[in-house]
Amino acid sequence: MKKFFIIFTVIILSSLSIAAYFQPDVRPGKGVTGFGWLSDYHEGLKGTNLDTPVYFMDSGEEGATFLLMGGTHSNEISTMMTATMFIERAVVKKGRVIVIPYSNKSGVSVNDTRNPNIDHFLPIETKSGPRFIVYGDRRTDPEDQIYPDPEVFKHYQSDFTLEDGAEARNLNRQYPGVADGNITQQLAYAIIQLIKEEGVNINLDMHESDPPGFTYKNSNGSTYSSGRLAYMLVCNPAETALEIGAIAAMEVEMYDLPIKLDQSNPAFRGLSHLEIGNYTDSLSFLCESPNPGMSQQEFPDVLYDEDFPLKHRIGWNLTVISSLIDGYNMMFGDSLEIDNLPDYFEIMDNGFEEYLN
Amino acid sequence: MKKVSVVFFALAIFFVGFVFAEEVFTLEQPAFITSAGQSPGALQMTVVCKMVKLDYTFEKLMTADDFDPQAYNCAIFVVGASGKGLGAAGIDIDEETARVVALAQKAKDNGLPIVLTHLEGAARRGASSDLLFNELSPFADALFIKEESDAADQMFSNIAEEKEIPIFFFEKTADLKNVISEVFGL
Numbered sequence: 001m002k003k004f005f006i007i008f009t010v011i012i013l014s015s016l017s018i019a020a021y022f023q024p025d026v027r028p029g030k031g032v033t034g035f036g037w038l039s040d041y042h043e044g045l046k047g048t049n050l051d052t053p054v055y056f057m058d059s060g061e062e063g064a065t066f067l068l069m070g071g072t073h074s075n076e077i078s079t080m081m082t083a084t085m086f087i088e089r090a091v092v093k094k095g096r097v098i099v100i101p102y103s104n105k106s107g108v109s110v111n112d113t114r115n116p117n118i119d120h121f122l123p124i125e126t127k128s129g130p131r132f133i134v135y136g137d138r139r140t141d142p143e144d145q146i147y148p149d150p151e152v153f154k155h156y157q158s159d160f161t162l163e164d165g166a167e168a169r170n171l172n173r174q175y176p177g178v179a180d181g182n183i184t185q186q187l188a189y190a191i192i193q194l195i196k197e198e199g200v201n202i203n204l205d206m207h208e209s210d211p212p213g214f215t216y217k218n219s220n221g222s223t224y225s226s227g228r229l230a231y232m233l234v235c236n237p238a239e240t241a242l243e244i245g246a247i248a249a250m251e252v253e254m255y256d257l258p259i260k261l262d263q264s265n266p267a268f269r270g271l272s273h274l275e276i277g278n279y280t281d282s283l284s285f286l287c288e289s290p291n292p293g294m295s296q297q298e299f300p301d302v303l304y305d306e307d308f309p310l311k312h313r314i315g316w317n318l319t320v321i322s323s324l325i326d327g328y329n330m331m332f333g334d335s336l337e338i339d340n341l342p343d344y345f346e347i348m349d350n351g352f353e354e355y356l357n
Numbered sequence: 358m359k360k361v362s363v364v365f366f367a368l369a370i371f372f373v374g375f376v377f378a379e380e381v382f383t384l385e386q387p388a389f390i391t392s393a394g395q396s397p398g399a400l401q402m403t404v405v406c407k408m409v410k411l412d413y414t415f416e417k418l419m420t421a422d423d424f425d426p427q428a429y430n431c432a433i434f435v436v437g438a439s440g441k442g443l444g445a446a447g448i449d450i451d452e453e454t455a456r457v458v459a460l461a462q463k464a465k466d467n468g469l470p471i472v473l474t475h476l477e478g479a480a481r482r483g484a485s486s487d488l489l490f491n492e493l494s495p496f497a498d499a500l501f502i503k504e505e506s507d508a509a510d511q512m513f514s515n516i517a518e519e520k521e522i523p524i525f526f527f528e529k530t531a532d533l534k535n536v537i538s539e540v541f542g543l
């Protein structure tokens with residue numbers, strides 16, 4: 001009875017469209033050694049719905065610092081769940097890992113606007129009983145943004161523009177951010193500050209995109225194949241980042257997993273992999289797993305799809321993470337070592353639920 | 358019976374000859390490696406070369422003018438066009454094509470064996486990549502090709518057959534190290 005009441009309350013809360021404080025469900029494991037807030041690096045986020053938890057996993061052994069970002073886009077659930085699993089399971093044996101599981105926390109506080117058929121709260125069963133995966137929206141909630149969307153989005157540091165003004169609320173268009181800008185620009189700024197202050201050597205911003213295997217029509221009637229971005233690993237054009245990416249891509253391939261190696265387009269401004277890499281000393285990467293929720297299916301199964309189940313996507317993300325770390329170690333000597341995470345095959349055999357607290 | 362054995366013998370010679378022809382293709386270090394199209398595949402090539410400890414120099418934007426053919430014993434062009442890579446280098450596909458063709462011409466004129474490789478699979482088989490490969494193929498002495506790159510249309514197999522040059526396939530990018538070890542005798 002109590003369980004039903006909780007679910008019922010959650011549904012009622014989720015159907016209210018006011019911007020609301022939202023605390024995602026993360027249950028830190030024994031590898032977590034510290035906890036902070038993104039506002040520790042930029043006052044402007046304090047008291048807003050975009051301030052978000054930051055988890056520190058320090059081995060105590062000298063090494064490199066790796067920043068893992070999930071939930072830049074809150075509908076891309078494998079990214080939040082990979083980061084969550086990392087916090088709940090992983091033990092860092094060398095170097096230090098910082099995890100921001102819900103990078104744009106405002107986005108998870110609201111439903112997906114792209115496909116409203118996808119439930120905001122998706123129930124799963126774990127060892128500790130029922131939990132919810134939160135499927136949010138790609139962008140900052142307009143209520144949190146305060147400023148109305150401009151007609152055309154313009155990147156602050158350049159003349160780069162995008163026709164859709166709503167991109168002003170897309171975290172991954174705002175880098176390197178603006179200290180006194182709108183709240184999404186400030187969010188990007190805070191992440192840059194964290195990277196600088198913590199001396200982050202390498203970072204990965206995880207994403208999802210539409211899966212391959214579908215043919216869609218353009219508005220002019222021509223057709224195109226879906227999945228252009230799926231399984232992509234985008235590297236900052238800095239030679240070292242590209243080289244680490246080249247090593248990582250080969251390793252991912254050894255798992256018989258697809259991977260497409262790419263580099264940032266210097267003309268497309270505001271993206272994490274380009275701007276973080278250029279504005280800080282951190283080697284910057286972005287990856288894209290395929291999410292059925294971003295296909296044109298009306299009622300996609302975002303958890304247990306036959307071809308692209310969540311466990312496959314989390315497994316792919318984890319493989320990319322471990323391969324990037326191996327690539328970094330190959331280039332700079334042993335600097336990072338992570339223990340206690342499942343590999344791709346284990347997560348496919350046992351399900352992602354098995355590795356959550 | 359005699360006829361059969363003669364045919365068999367001829368076949369055997371043909372077969373051995375064929376195998377022999379493939380086996381005799383060797384390269385010597387040091388190798389010069391460049392990109393043709395500025396995709397990240399060229400860096401994967403260098404990672405593989407590091408794995409097998411090949412003596413090589415990688416210059417992704419080397420021009421014919423700056424190229425010293427006396428310093429090397431072979432030239433490897435890693436073909437793969439990337440709009441982003443070209444953009445980052447500040448050049449367009451026509452300039453890149455002109456650069457690599459002039460470079461290949463100079464290498465050929467100086468007697469360097471030339472290898473073309475395509476290692477990024479079907480995802481890197483766009484019109485620009487194919488154009489670069491076809492512009493360079495007249496200079497090629499051998500091809501190193503990822504199986505998946507060739508699978509859909511056998512373009513690389515066909516080029517190798519037409520030009521009667523050896524083609525070395527590998528399944529995964531990391532398997533390229535077996536080809537390099539074999540050809541360079543590492």
Ligand SMILES: [Zn+2]
Pocket residue numbers: 072073076206207208
């Ligand atoms: Zn995304």
